[in-house]
């Protein structure tokens with residue numbers, strides 16, 4: 001019968017990495033990182049294309065080389081409500097209303113996130 | 129186990145169909161809410177069983193064909209890079225730990241689960257390039273813990289199923 005020593009070391013190592021990531025997150029963002037914001041920024045293939053005011057209900061369509069996405073703003077939240085992409089992950093994400101979640105349509109390269117202020121094109125989020 | 133190559137190929141095919149059924153079940157459960165496109169990796173343990181019973185070459189073939197076929201059948205072309213990245217990394221770590229010989233099946237499976245999720249995370253970072261949400265550290269820790277949990281659970285299943293599968297395959301060989 002093999003000993004369990006190395007098994008436990010490996011599992012502990014993974015748990016430690018997870019804990020370090022978790023503490024990094026709380027160290028950087030604090031415990032009150034959920035902030036409601038009123039602006040959503042939309043990116044296509046990594047480039048900022050437009051921002052949307054979440055106070056006004058609106059619905060519009062974004063065409064990209066891969067296809068289209070219909071974006072809807074309702075009750076201070078934003079969602080992709082229609083798309084011709086495969087998988088429909090972007091639609092299934094539903095409405096998002098704060099900066100803890102984001103919407104991605106990977107087949108079309110479309111990303112939506114809510115930022116505390118209006119963002120420009122140069123997002124270097126790895127350094128964030 | 130010493131088996132003729134035809135037998136190994138035939139059984140690898142059967143295990144591939146099991147893995148695809150699990151991938152289908154996985155595609156029904158929406159894990160997308162957490163991080164778009166990322167899958168749980170329920171079928172990892174089938175690759176692990178193949179590694180023990182048929183050796184690394186057949187297990188690697190199984191893991192690549194599982195990733196390609198499941199994204200063609202239940203996902204999208206864009207999801208394929210996620211699956212492939214996850215499958216290759218999880219196979220690599222499971223193979224290394226298996227060769228080490230000091231680890232138990234559930235732990236190898238757990239490591240495979242973690243690296244499956246890490247591979248998909250790396251693919252997501254690559255696809256999204258500059259667009260990474262500010263909560264990536266939180267996502268990463270959730271991905272590691274969920275990979276660890278699913279890996280351990282499926283690893284225990286693999287350990288329980290292992291003697292039976294061995295018995296069936298050695299019987300089938302005699303017929």
Ligand SMILES: [Zn+2]
Pocket residue numbers: 083085086088089090091104105106107108
């Ligand atoms: Zn989509």
